[in-house]
Amino acid sequence: MRDSHFVHDTSFYNPSSSLHRQLQALLLQADIRIDGDRPWDMHFNAEGVLERISAYANLGLGEAYMDRSWDADKLDQFFFRLLRANLQKHSHPMTLLMQGLRNRYLNLQTYKRAWQVGEHHYDIGNDFYRAMLDARMTYTCGYWRNARNLDEAQEAKLDLICQKLHLKPGMRLLDIGCGWGSLMGFAAEHYGVSCVGITISKEQARWAEERYKGLPLEFRLQDYRQLNERFDCIASIGMFEHVGRKNHRTFMEVVHRCLPEQGLFLLHTIGRNHRHGAADPWIDKYIFPNGDLPSVGQIGDAVDNLFVTEDLHNFGADYDKTLMAWHRNFEAAWPDFSRQMGDRFYRMWRYYLLSCAGAFRARNVQLWQWVFSKEGLHGGYTRVAQ
Known part of the structure; x- marks a missing residue:
């Protein structure tokens, strides 16, 4: 029996049409059937789904799902x-070409545009994110090696970062893209450091200031390009995906001028497997406007002659577990938000969380933690047991 919220109508499946035959042949390469009885099979609930996919590729697929035109359990x-x-x-070659040209030749992450993702995604409501995330509101990949649940995975990730940065009491940490302040709060509580965090989300800054009142933390509404002061060490957790290839070098130059000679910089970022990829058009339109996942090569180009790579750690498979945990929390909390946000938001958010979980499971995208120094640490970097 299929585990589904929906009743599937098979009348929209016409196996004799040319477009249906082409799609079915393509899906069979992935062991997916149209109107099959397995939980990953595809079911149509309306006409025109194939035409939308054929014309608009990933964007058409996602929008058709939001419109309840197709389902997969x-x-x-x-x-x-x-x-x-x-x-x-x-995918439709023209769709990919236009998205690729857009990312390659336009700076989609200028100072003015950089604030759009905060308004569009991060400011939709702290109550909503509190229901979906862990107790510290950590909206990045957890570290599940020895964790039994989401809270443990996120605290393990935060502790891993603190250890990799060699934090000591009295140090001053900069968090570029601090979110709801989870790293800053953890570092202050467990490692005795003071922190400055910058974010482009008003809601994040407001929540974090209240949550961590009394700790030596400062939260600023600020673009990273405005930074020009020294810190003992720097972290950026899940923000570099918003920087964009046109600005990678500028970002690294900002970090370089803010870091002392023996300081460490930890970069935690989702990444793609090749440098010429383009942003998924559905994710760009509905979830993270102007996002641009970096490749290893692009990060290498950005740090060239600025930093020494001391450590590189990939635990992208853990993002699958993190996203599935967020999805379980989202589904459990949805009755409290359904009237306010509506069915289309529900299907959009479900599609976002589960499609991304599938992407990390397929190793289509990665999660990297890089540790950089300016000139190479004397005697070498002490690597944390991972």
């Missing part, structure tokens, strides 16, 4: 198979 499994089979290579 387990979206994470659907996307895992879709991406593991590399079916995105069959």
Whole structure:
């Protein structure tokens, strides 16, 4: 029996049409069937789904799902198979070309545009994020090696960062893109440091100031390009995805001028497997406007002659577990938000969380923690047991 919220109408499936046959042949490469009985199979609830996918690729697929035009009982499994089979290579070439040119030649993350993602995504409501995230409101990948639940995974990640930065009491930490202040609060409470955090989200800054009142923490509404002061060490956790390839070098130059000679910089970022990829058009439109995942090569270019790479750690598979935990919390809390946000938001958010979980499970995207120094630490970097 299928585990589904929906009743599927098979009348919209016409196996004799040319477009249906083409799609079915393509999906079979990923072991996905149209109107099959497995939880990752695809079911149509309205006409025109195939035409939307054919014309608009990923954007059409996502918008059709938001419109209730198709379903899969387990979206994470659907996307895992879709991406593991590399079916995105069959996407509409003009769609991919236009998205690629847009990312390559336009600076989508200028100072003025950089604030858009805060308003569009991070400011939708602290109550909503509190219901979905862990107790510290950590909106980045957890570290699940020895964790039994989301709270433990996020605290393990925060502790891992503090250890990698070699934090000691009295140090001053800068957090670029501090979110709701989880790293800053943890570092102050457990390592005795003071912290400055910058964010482009008014809601995040407001919540963090109240949550960590009494600790030596300062939260600023500020763009990273405005920074020009020294800190003992610097972290950026899940923010570099918003910087954009046109600004990677500028970002690293800002970090360089704010870091002392023996200071460490930890960069925690989602990354893509190749430098010429473009932002997913559905994610760009509905979730993270102007986002641009970096590649290893692009990060290497950005730090060239500025930093020494002391350590590189990939635990991207842990983002699958993190996203699935967020999804469980989201589903459990949804009755409290359904009237306010509506069915289309529900399907958009479900599609976001589960499609991303499938992408990390397929190893289509990665999660890296880089540790940099300016000139290489004397005697070498002491690596944390991972």
